[in-house]
Amino acid sequence: MKRSIKITFLIFLSILSFLIGSCERKKRIKDFAIGKVEEIVIAANETVYANVEKELLDALYIQMDLPVKESVFYTIYSPLEKLHIHKRNKNIVFVTNINRNDEYSKIINEFLNSEDIELIKKEKVAFFKVFDGFVEGQNILIIAGTDEESIKESIKKNKEKIQQFFLENSYRSVEMMVYFTGENNRVSSLINKRLGIKIKVPSDFETSFYDKNLNCYAIVGRYPDRFITILKNPDMKNFNYDFMIKTRNRIGKEKYYGDFVDTSFVPLKREEVDFKGYKALYIMGVYSNDKENLGGPFFTYLVNTGKELVYIDGHIFYPGERKYFKLMELKAIVNSMEF
Incomplete structure (x- = not known):
């Protein structure tokens, strides 16, 4: 489900600033995503992540022979206290259980409106695509479900779609990077x-x-x-x-x-x-x-x-x-x- 960033991003930033204390930073956020295009940040409650880690890492592992075998992406898990550092990265996957009430889950759930919640309750798990969220050239995949077991099974079932999302949209970031300094x-x-x-x-x-x-x-x-x-x-x-x-x-x-x-x-x-x-x-x-x-x-x-x-x-x-x-x-x- 493609969607544009709405007011929930402002709410997310406000809550994040309050929790992390980033409101004290006066520097202007740059317009473009930072970090390496091959890096995917995983943002989730620790318990949720522990329950889906194996399936999620497997879904994000893509191997190429170039000629030595190498993985296209590598992942880093972002705990809540470091999320303010990673929110401008090029690739982020948010994983959330909508029935959890911890602070991390609440922050991620702010992305979801009432229609999204109804869809998740009906399907048990839903995937949402967000482009240019905090910065231009950013790809965000939200995996939201009613429980970790359902999320885990859905990740396994949709492994190829998850891989395709990051492959296709990382190329979009690459295009921006190539001409960032101009043309000859x-x-x-x-x-x-x-x-x-x-x-x-x-x-x-x-x-x-x-x-x-x-x-x-x-x-x-x-x-x-x-x-x-x-x-x-x-x-x-x-x-x-x-x-x-x-x-x-x-x-x-x-x-x-x-x-x-x-x-x-x-x-x-x-x-x-x-x-x-x-x-x-x-x-x-x-x-x-x-x-x-x-x-x-x-x-x-x-x-x-x-x-x-x-x-x-x-x-x-x-x-x-x-x-x-x-x-x-x-x-x-x-x-x-x-x-």
């Missing part, structure tokens, strides 16, 4: 001039290379190292996965010191997708470089515009760190393209 209009203009493609290049990206013979342009952002490579090909017969892999290996060899598609760690994901209204092929996997002894994840699109093929590749080098949302940053840039 100079490089955007160069790409448009060379390839006839419009793209919003973030301010921290620069030209990596341009190859006239390959009809290829690449940009790079540091640090960590993030690359986007764009190539145009006029031969429509090349609309296939083999062309994508061969092209990636060729560019990897010539421009990236020997990178190659490596399927020994992670199987190559292949699928047909829609790219902004155009038919496209998509692959995602891992590249390696034996000379440099490095590697990392990549994704590649091959878009059929009806007139030509556009090869778009994004890859990162970020050893020892979480990589999923760095890839999503590249996808946000790629999705700004217009042919």
